[in-house]
Amino acid sequence: xxxxxxxxxxxxxxxxxxxxxxxxxxxxxxxxxxxxxxxxxxxxxxxxxxxxxxxxxxxxxxxxxxxxxxxxxxxxxxxxxxxxxxxxxxxxxxxxxxxxxxxxxxxxxxxxxxxxxxxxxxxxxxxxxxxxxxxxxxxxxxxxxxxxxxxxxxxxxxxxxxxxxxxxxxxxxxxxxxxxxxxxxxxxxxxxxxxxxxxxxxxxxxxxxxxxxxxxxxxxxxxxxxxxxxxxxxxxxxxxxxxxxxxxxxxxxxxxxxxxxxxxxxxxxxxxxxxxxxxxxxxxxxxxxxxxxxxxxxxxxxxxxxxxxxxxxxxxxxxxxxxxxxxxxxxxxxxxx
Amino acid sequence: xxxxxxxxxxxxxxxxxxxxxxxxxxxxxxxxxxxxxxxxxxxxxxxxxxxxxxxxxxxxxxxxxxxxxxxxxxxxxxxxxxxxxxxxxxxxxxxxxxxxxxxxxxxxxxxxxxxxxxxxxxxxxxxxxxxxxxxxxxxxxxxxxxxxxxxxxxxxxxxxxxxxxxxxxxxxxxxxxxxxxxxxxxxxxxxxxxxxxxxxxxxxxxxxxxxxxxxxxxxxxxxxxxxxxxxxxxxxxxxxxxxxxxxxxxxxxxxxxxxxxxxxxxxxxxxxxxxxxxxxxxxxxxxxxxxxxxxxxxxxxxxxxxxxxxxxxxxxxxxxxxxxxxxxxxxxxxxxxxxxxxxxxxxxxxxxxxxxxxxxxxxxxxxxxx
Numbered sequence: 001x002x003x004x005x006x007x008x009x010x011x012x013x014x015x016x017x018x019x020x021x022x023x024x025x026x027x028x029x030x031x032x033x034x035x036x037x038x039x040x041x042x043x044x045x046x047x048x049x050x051x052x053x054x055x056x057x058x059x060x061x062x063x064x065x066x067x068x069x070x071x072x073x074x075x076x077x078x079x080x081x082x083x084x085x086x087x088x089x090x091x092x093x094x095x096x097x098x099x100x101x102x103x104x105x106x107x108x109x110x111x112x113x114x115x116x117x118x119x120x121x122x123x124x125x126x127x128x129x130x131x132x133x134x135x136x137x138x139x140x141x142x143x144x145x146x147x148x149x150x151x152x153x154x155x156x157x158x159x160x161x162x163x164x165x166x167x168x169x170x171x172x173x174x175x176x177x178x179x180x181x182x183x184x185x186x187x188x189x190x191x192x193x194x195x196x197x198x199x200x201x202x203x204x205x206x207x208x209x210x211x212x213x214x215x216x217x218x219x220x221x222x223x224x225x226x227x228x229x230x231x232x233x234x235x236x237x238x239x240x241x242x243x244x245x246x247x248x249x250x251x252x253x254x255x256x257x258x259x260x261x262x263x264x265x266x267x268x269x270x271x272x273x274x275x276x277x278x279x280x281x282x283x284x285x286x287x288x289x290x291x292x293x294x295x296x297x298x299x300x301x302x303x304x305x306x307x308x309x310x311x312x313x314x315x316x317x318x319x320x321x322x323x324x325x326x327x328x329x330x331x332x333x334x335x336x337x
Numbered sequence: 338x339x340x341x342x343x344x345x346x347x348x349x350x351x352x353x354x355x356x357x358x359x360x361x362x363x364x365x366x367x368x369x370x371x372x373x374x375x376x377x378x379x380x381x382x383x384x385x386x387x388x389x390x391x392x393x394x395x396x397x398x399x400x401x402x403x404x405x406x407x408x409x410x411x412x413x414x415x416x417x418x419x420x421x422x423x424x425x426x427x428x429x430x431x432x433x434x435x436x437x438x439x440x441x442x443x444x445x446x447x448x449x450x451x452x453x454x455x456x457x458x459x460x461x462x463x464x465x466x467x468x469x470x471x472x473x474x475x476x477x478x479x480x481x482x483x484x485x486x487x488x489x490x491x492x493x494x495x496x497x498x499x500x501x502x503x504x505x506x507x508x509x510x511x512x513x514x515x516x517x518x519x520x521x522x523x524x525x526x527x528x529x530x531x532x533x534x535x536x537x538x539x540x541x542x543x544x545x546x547x548x549x550x551x552x553x554x555x556x557x558x559x560x561x562x563x564x565x566x567x568x569x570x571x572x573x574x575x576x577x578x579x580x581x582x583x584x585x586x587x588x589x590x591x592x593x594x595x596x597x598x599x600x601x602x603x604x605x606x607x608x609x610x611x612x613x614x615x616x617x618x619x620x621x622x623x624x625x626x627x628x629x630x631x632x633x634x635x636x637x638x639x640x641x642x643x644x645x646x647x648x649x650x651x652x653x654x655x656x657x658x659x660x661x662x663x664x665x666x667x668x669x670x671x672x673x674x675x676x677x678x679x680x681x682x683x684x685x686x687x688x689x690x691x692x693x694x695x696x697x698x699x700x701x702x703x704x705x706x707x
Binding site (some may be wrong): 025038040041044047051112152153154161165180237240243245247248249250251252280288289292293295298299302 | 419420443445446447448449450451452454456457458460461462463464465466476477478479481482594
């Protein structure tokens with residue numbers, strides 16, 4: 001009981017999201033227990049969620065500073081395309097295992113570099129994040145299209161393809177990657193000194209700078225961290241789809257932003273938790289899988305997600321107001337005494 | 338400050354959506370409008386009998402009744418995306434065929450032409466347990482693993498409209514035979530021009546679209562061989578799979594080459610786009626236009642004379658053929674229907690190579706002024 005009260009007081013938002021998730025999951029399960037709760041379906045969901053979840057975390061890191069990262073998808077696909085070129089060379093075909101390792105590293109490293117580019121423009125030059133990432137998104141997409149002419153690059157080495165389909169026991173490898181990155185994100189953003197500074201910048205960048213924090217560097221690192229997350233997502237996407245193409249995962253961009261906002265991250269920055277984002281990702285995944293299984297029109301998925309988002313935002317606003325009113329009353333009471 | 342951020346957020350969201358929209362529709366129409374790369378030309382005769390929809394469905398029902406007990410197969414028919422007219426019409430055909438044959442057809446697909454979403458949806462359908470998958474892949478490579486998985490579980494895998502990797506499919510349903518379709522369009526143009534000498538031009542959807550390029554190559558080879566007096570004034574002009582661009586490029590073309598008397602348009606937006614341009618220029622009687630186009634989209638330009646013939650195939654029949662082929666194969670141990678055979682739900686004799694490929698038509702279908 002004490003635990004629940006603590007949760008209610010400290011994390012009302014996460015509690016609401018968790019309840020929504022549980023209800024949705026229970027409803028989907030009750031409607032078709034033998035399919036939705038089957039091992040194969042749960043495993044499917046665990047294979048599908050990580051690539052999207054990592055994209056959501058990549059977006060969240062930027063939003064926490066009051067920014068945004070519109071280049072997450074094309075940053076990842078460009079990295080994947082360049083790495084795919086490397087892996088499909090003569091050398092890569094002759095040495096599949098080293099090629100797979102180098103290819104994986106290459107995707108992450110190139111994504112980090114795209115993160116550095118965003119970070120320098122946003123942190124050091126000081127251009128609004130949305131404009132920078134909108135531009136870089138176009139640049140990354142354009143380069144990708146020039147290289148591939150809109151086609152996909154396939155025939156990747158077998159060991160590389162294993163990343164997306166392998167499992168440890170019943171747990172898919174992508175899920176393991178996701179779990180590790182959730183932990184890393186939590187500790188870096190919510191428990192480290194740098195994380196504190198990220199939230200401070202989101203709250204008030206000027207004040208943060210005047211309090212002696214090297215905001216440029218902190219901002220830069222935010223976009224590099226974002227690059228790491230979408231780079232890993234790029235590895236999973238490329239491996240799961242056996243190929244690299246500019247528009248893979250194009251539907252994830254708006255969904256990632258939806259997950260971040262639904263998860264309780266303030267769009268102006270400064271507030272938000274990793275747990276909230278992850279819960280939102282789980283909600284979205286449950287809806288998407290559940291609706292397909294129950295053969296509901298795919299267009300309804302968007303409507304339904306929009307309604308959940310509106311509902312969560314309203315609950316958040318109302319509880320926020322109620323807490324304010326409570327505080328004011330309490331203060332008045334103490335003042336009268 | 339906050340207001341500004343919120344406003345800029347909305348702007349960005351709008352812009353991204355727009356971008357996504359552009360990209361989406363571009364790929365969708367480019368891939369949706371047509372798509373076939375055939376290797377094996379079937380030893381098939383032209384079976385182009387224009388039957389009314391009613392006749393056809395009656396015939397379908399009759400043959401469905403004789404076949405009996407198609408059972409309650411679950412057949413997933415997945416387009417590249419559900420939100421464009423082309424794939425809505427194919428869906429109507431697929432569902433109608435399912436009803437006639439007494440099988441359960443699920444017509445479902447992604448809302449944008451995203452390969453990732455398509456793979457995810459197929460994964461989810463495999464878990465549900467289905468008997469056959471007919472898919473128009475957004476990307477053959479991306480589809481390979483999931484289709485292999487389906488095949489391993491004993492699900493019948495067929496591609497339609499656009500081909501998947503040959504190793505993971507049990508059968509392919511093609512729209513047309515590229516060579517015959519390309520040659521047919523040239524013949525049609527010559528007929529509409531009323532002469533086999535003069536200047537002509539080619540407008541295409543995109544320079545890298547494999548199927549369009551196959552038709553253009555078939556056409557130009559055929560011109561070189563059979564109509565040496567036809568002179569193609571310039572390289573194919575790309576219209577980016579957009580009706581507006583096809584319109585603008587046609588106007589530019591007629592300004593730059595006023596002597597052109599015939600235009601071949603490849604990809605379905607060129608029919609209505611180029612046709613409207615010619616009509617607006619008042620050239621509908623001087624310049625012949627033979628172009629791809631959906632029957633319904635082209636009515637206006639066909640009626641005002643801007644477009645002489647729309648060449649494509651009938652979309653609802655394509656969806657119908659996919660389902661009919663799937664049922665025939667499920668009933669018959671996975672055997673691809675033989676050439677000239679009759680299958681339930683399909684009024685005409687099947688055009689097939691007997692091993693892997695089934696064709697809707699060999700030379701496409703012409704839509705003219707009604």
